Structure formats: C-alpha cells, structure tokens
Amino acid sequence: MxxxxxxxxxxxxxxxxxxxxxxxxxxxxxxxxxxxxxxxxxxxxxxxxxxxxxxxxxxxxxxxxxxxxxxxxxxxxxxxxxxxxxxxxxxxxxxxxxxxxxxxxxxxxxxxxxxxxxxxxxxxxxxxxxxxxxxxxxxxxxxxxxxxxxxxxxxxxxxxxxxxxPECRKSYLLKLKEYLSPHLVHMCDTCNKRFETNVLRVLDCKEEKCRKIISSVPTIIDSLxxxxxxxxxxxxxxxxxxxxxxxxxxxxxxxxxxxxxxxxxxxxxxxxxxxxxxxxxxxxxxxxxxxxxxxxxxxxxxxxxxxxxxxxxxxxxxxxIKDYSLDYYLVIQEGVNPEKPFEIMKNIRKAGMSIITSGPDRISKQLKDADKLGARFVLIFGEDESKNNTITLKDMSNGRQFTYLIDEFLSYIMRI
Ligand SMILES: [Zn+2]
Ligand SMILES: [Zn+2]
Known part of the structure; x- marks a missing residue:
C-alpha cells in the first residue's frame, strides 16, 4: 500500500x-x-x-x-x-x-x-x-x-x-491592453486567452518569449x-x-x-x-x-x-530543535507486587515527566531496553526494594545508583 x-x-x-x-x-x-x-x-x-x-x-x-x-x-x-x-x-x-x-x-x-x-x-x-x-x-x-x-x-x-x-485599475488595464495587443502574436496561447479573460494574469506567465515582452509593460504604480x-x-x-x-x-x-x-x-x-x-x-x-x-x-x-x-x-x-526524551524507565522484577511501582509512575507523570515500563521481567533485559531507549534514569523495583519499601534509582549517564525510601522519593518527585 x-x-x-x-x-x-x-x-x-x-x-x-x-x-x-x-x-x-x-x-x-x-x-x-x-x-x-x-x-x-x-x-x-x-x-x-x-x-x-x-x-x-x-x-x-x-x-x-x-x-x-x-x-x-x-x-x-x-x-x-x-x-x-x-x-x-x-x-x-x-x-x-x-x-x-x-x-x-x-x-x-x-x-x-x-x-x-x-x-x-x-x-x-x-x-x-x-x-x-x-x-x-x-x-x-x-x-x-x-x-x-x-x-x-x-x-x-x-x-x-x-x-x-477598482477605478485606477480600470485605467491601468486599458493601458496594459494597449501595450500588449501588438505583441500578442508573439505570445503563448495562455497569454492570448488571459488577454481576453483577465489581462492582469498575463504578468504571471513564465514562458521565455512572453517574459521578454512582459518585462517592459507599463507598471500599475504609475497609474495609481x-x-x-x-x-x-x-x-x-x-x-x-x-x-x-x-x-x-x-x-x-x-x-x-x-x-x-x-x-x-x-x-x-x-x-x-x-x-x-x-x-x-x-x-x-x-x-x-x-x-x-x-x-x-x-x-x-x-x-x-x-x-x-x-x-x-x-x-x-x-x-x-530538540525532541523530548525518556526521563525514567521503570524496571520491575518478576514476582513482585506492582502496586507501588504504579503509584510511582502515576506521580512521575503527574509531575510532567515521562516514564514507561514493559512490566515484570528479568532485570538485566529491562536495563538493556532502557539503554536502547535512551532513558536518563532507571528506577528498579526488585525483591529487596519490595521487602524494604524502597526504590533504586540508576543514573544512566554515569551508572551511579542510589536507594531511597519510596515515601521520600515520592515527596521529592511531588516537589518538582
Ligand atoms: Zn485608486
Ligand atoms: Zn505567456
């Protein structure tokens, strides 16, 4: 198609x-x-x-x-x-x-x-x-x-x-016709037609032979x-x-x-x-x-x-001109309860930043996906984080990681 x-x-x-x-x-x-x-x-x-x-x-x-x-x-x-x-x-x-x-x-x-x-x-x-x-x-x-x-x-x-x-144009059109009429035999068919229907449009003609004649027509400014x-x-x-x-x-x-x-x-x-x-x-x-x-x-x-x-x-x-990039990629380990991760996503989006996830999967695979998408940060919610009510933030520009209590992280996000 x-x-x-x-x-x-x-x-x-x-x-x-x-x-x-x-x-x-x-x-x-x-x-x-x-x-x-x-x-x-x-x-x-x-x-x-x-x-x-x-x-x-x-x-x-x-x-x-x-x-x-x-x-x-x-x-x-x-x-x-x-x-x-x-x-x-x-x-x-x-x-x-x-x-x-x-x-x-x-x-x-x-x-x-x-x-x-x-x-x-x-x-x-x-x-x-x-x-x-x-x-x-x-x-x-x-x-x-x-x-x-x-x-x-x-x-x-x-x-x-x-x-x-309309008044001064009337007198100009007469002048224009007077000038053009002896040249019409050397001009294209379109110009000849336009001479009768709308003589002003003769000036739009792009044909070489017509251009030469048009270049020295009387100008409308002189007839105002x-x-x-x-x-x-x-x-x-x-x-x-x-x-x-x-x-x-x-x-x-x-x-x-x-x-x-x-x-x-x-x-x-x-x-x-x-x-x-x-x-x-x-x-x-x-x-x-x-x-x-x-x-x-x-x-x-x-x-x-x-x-x-x-x-x-x-x-x-x-x-x-810059397109927007992906702010966060959320990595969710298989088997954890996704309730907290969804709360985090909702709040990050409310704060006007972008975040996506592809759902529970192996952590290493998701980190690779995040890298391909050019995410600035990765948030990791694995078994440890789930147990401790924390979230791990990885800065993709330098690989550094920090672990925060979820409540602390959320209140930080909501202040942005
Ligand atoms: Zn006028
Ligand atoms: Zn022409």
Missing amino acids: NSVKGTKDVLPNNSYIIKYVESVVDEVAKSFYLKEIRTPILEYSSLFKRAIGSDTDVVSKEMFEFDDRAGRTLCLRPEGTAGVVRALIESGLYRNKINRLFYKGAMFRAEKPQKGRLREFHQIGVEIVGDESVYADIDVIMFNIMLLDKLGIRDYELRINSVGC CNNCKTNFNNVISLLEINKVNYKIDPMIVRGLDYYNNTVFEIHHSSLGAQSAIAGGGRYDGLFSQFDPKINKFAVGSAIGFERLLILLEELELTKN
Missing part, C-alpha cells in the same frame, strides 16, 4: 519539528492578538467558485471535487480565506467591528507534486477583517516577518506592490490614483520605520479582482526557482462577492508550512 500521490506522512522522528514550528506560530499569533479560527476541510465547491472564480486554475483544474451521496458537490478546500469569510458571515461574527484571526491547516490542490509543493499541503494564514488602516496591512506583513525571525530564518526578501482600487498613491506611500514609510528590507515589484498582481492596494510576497533564495514562501494582500472586495449587502475591509496572507520546513532544513536550523 502506498500513500496517495502528493501526500506525505509525518513520522514520529520529525513530528517534533512540526510541533515546534506550530508552537512558534501560536506564540507569534498571540503577540499580534490574533485569535485562531478552524474551519472544515470539506466545503461546498460553490464556495470557491464564488470566492476565487471558476476560470482560475485552482478551481477549474486543481480542486479535489466529488459528489456526496445526496448529490451535493463538495471539495477539499484548496485555500483558507474563503472558508474563513464564509464562517464569519454564517456566524454573524462579521458584524464585529474588527476580527483579527489566524489559522493553520491542510489544503488540497491536484498540482504536479514537486519539492515544496504537495497535493496535501499546509498553510498558516492571517486575516484581519474590518480594519481599513494601512496599519493592518503592516501587521499582516510583520506577522510573517516575525515568524521567520523567530524561527531563525534570515535573508528573506519582501516584495511589495499596489494593485490600486491619488488616494491609492498616498496609501502605497504610507505602507512603504511604515515598512521603513519598522526597518523591513523591501523591494517594490510591479509584477506582483495576484490576478484576482477582489484584491486592492497592498499586495506582497516573501521570497527566500534557498528555495530555488519556487522561491515564494508567503503571499498576501488587501481584499476589500471579497465579502461583497459573497453578499452584496456586506462590505468589509480585509487584509490577509498565507505562508507555506512545508516551505518553512524546507528552509529550516536547508539553513540547518532544525538541529537546534
């Missing part, structure tokens, strides 16, 4: 790395006063058709979609934002002035599996809903940056752009209206105040209509060609796409969990 293509087991020998990264995520989220939201992996397909659009690759080619027994079309969520928006509307929480949220969880896309890109992958997302201020944009960016910093990841690059508001220009300048000056290195990248457009103003990506050169680790932006137009009566400001981002793990490996940062 094999695992499903593009999925990966997390085995016990590296699950502690994942748990560590998650604990850092929780810590950073708390420091930004972001509350966790967990939405189902299973959603109606129509949710993503509405949120992302049926003509996008994600929805038209990459969703794991199927009909349930009642004939409803469901899918495994391909991204996190749509579910969060649905949950806020369904629960009525969207009526709060501001919702500051984060999530972490599995997403599914039927892409060609490659390094750092699985079909079941995980994202850590942030959504700040209801806050118009550019300070919210900065918070979203700084969350990602602080997470990278706390994990010890340096030398990332923040690339930032503005896609303006006064409001959007001020907004962008404010974001930039706040990045400077926060001493964040950034690069203005006019090619970042996140070709979905509901994005406006700030858009950004974070890249790291150690990831190779697929160097993006996080991306996000402002999408004030998304809520009204669900319900025209609901207008909410919103800004968010998602960071790729598997990419984070690759970076930690590549930069040799995992060696600083």
Whole structure:
C-alpha cells in the first residue's frame, strides 16, 4: 500500500519539528492578538467558485471535487480565506467591528507534486477583517516577518506592490491592453486567452518569449490614483520605520479582482526557482462577492508550512530543535507486587515527566531496553526494594545508583 500521490506522512522522528514550528506560530499569533479560527476541510465547491472564480486554475483544474451521496458537490478546500469569510458571515461574527484571526491547516490542490509543493499541503494564514488602516496591512506583513525571525530564518526578501482600487485599475488595464495587443502574436496561447479573460494574469506567465515582452509593460504604480498613491506611500514609510528590507515589484498582481492596494510576497533564495514562501494582500472586495449587502475591509496572507520546513532544513536550523526524551524507565522484577511501582509512575507523570515500563521481567533485559531507549534514569523495583519499601534509582549517564525510601522519593518527585 502506498500513500496517495502528493501526500506525505509525518513520522514520529520529525513530528517534533512540526510541533515546534506550530508552537512558534501560536506564540507569534498571540503577540499580534490574533485569535485562531478552524474551519472544515470539506466545503461546498460553490464556495470557491464564488470566492476565487471558476476560470482560475485552482478551481477549474486543481480542486479535489466529488459528489456526496445526496448529490451535493463538495471539495477539499484548496485555500483558507474563503472558508474563513464564509464562517464569519454564517456566524454573524462579521458584524464585529474588527476580527483579527489566524489559522493553520491542510489544503488540497491536484498540482504536479514537486519539492515544496504537495497535493496535501499546509498553510498558516492571517486575516484581519474590518480594519481599513494601512496599519493592518503592516501587521499582516510583520506577522510573517516575525515568524521567520523567530524561527531563525534570515535573508528573506519582501516584495511589495499596489494593485490600486477598482477605478485606477480600470485605467491601468486599458493601458496594459494597449501595450500588449501588438505583441500578442508573439505570445503563448495562455497569454492570448488571459488577454481576453483577465489581462492582469498575463504578468504571471513564465514562458521565455512572453517574459521578454512582459518585462517592459507599463507598471500599475504609475497609474495609481491619488488616494491609492498616498496609501502605497504610507505602507512603504511604515515598512521603513519598522526597518523591513523591501523591494517594490510591479509584477506582483495576484490576478484576482477582489484584491486592492497592498499586495506582497516573501521570497527566500534557498528555495530555488519556487522561491515564494508567503503571499498576501488587501481584499476589500471579497465579502461583497459573497453578499452584496456586506462590505468589509480585509487584509490577509498565507505562508507555506512545508516551505518553512524546507528552509529550516536547508539553513540547518532544525538541529537546534530538540525532541523530548525518556526521563525514567521503570524496571520491575518478576514476582513482585506492582502496586507501588504504579503509584510511582502515576506521580512521575503527574509531575510532567515521562516514564514507561514493559512490566515484570528479568532485570538485566529491562536495563538493556532502557539503554536502547535512551532513558536518563532507571528506577528498579526488585525483591529487596519490595521487602524494604524502597526504590533504586540508576543514573544512566554515569551508572551511579542510589536507594531511597519510596515515601521520600515520592515527596521529592511531588516537589518538582
Ligand atoms: Zn485608486
Ligand atoms: Zn505567456
């Protein structure tokens, strides 16, 4: 039996790395006063058709979609934002002035599996809903940056752009079309199609022949209206105040209509060609796409969990992360009453330390097992100990042994 293509087991020998990264995520989220939201992996397909659009690759080619027994079309969520928006509307929480949220969880896309890109992958997302201020944009960016910093990841690059508001984008799209139309004959089929359906996405094309033409398109920043220009300048000056290195990248457009103003990506050169680790932006137009009566400001981002793990490996940062070890191994000699040993185990576990036993057996065999497991201490409860109400402690680092009265040992454990 094999695992499903593009999925990966997390085995016990590296699950502690994942748990560590998650604990850092929780810590950073708390420091930004972001509350966790967990939405189902299973959603109606129509949710993503509405949120992302049926003509996008994600929805038209990459969703794991199927009909349930009642004939409803469901899918495994391909991204996190749509579910969060649905949950806020369904629960009525969207009526709060501001919702500051984060999530972490599995997403599914039927892409060609490659390094750092699985079909079941995980994202850590942030959504700040209801806050118009550019300070919210900065918070979203700084969350990602602080997470990278706390994990010890340096030398990332923040690339930032503005896609303006619907008004200034309209005039930009005209300019873009005007520039591209004489070049279309030299461009790929996808670009020709996108020229008609969503011309902004032409800028995403990776084909050599198209790249050359795209590299000199007019930039959207030059077409921003006064409001959007001020907004962008404010974001930039706040990045400077926060001493964040950034690069203005006019090619970042996140070709979905509901994005406006700030858009950004974070890249790291150690990831190779697929160097993006996080991306996000402002999408004030998304809520009204669900319900025209609901207008909410919103800004968010998602960071790729598997990419984070690759970076930690590549930069040799995992060696600083330690798994927990076995504190005690309890050796019980054959034939003794196990009542006292169980009392000791219970109290050691209550005190937050680990202890295991494999039950009565020969002492020498159990000592070998304890050594193999790397136990720090062995507790021996043999015939003598049973007779005298004592327990023998062996320090496995130096082989030294001490015998204690059980009551004394227990009161010592309970003080820890
Ligand atoms: Zn504008
Ligand atoms: Zn192209």
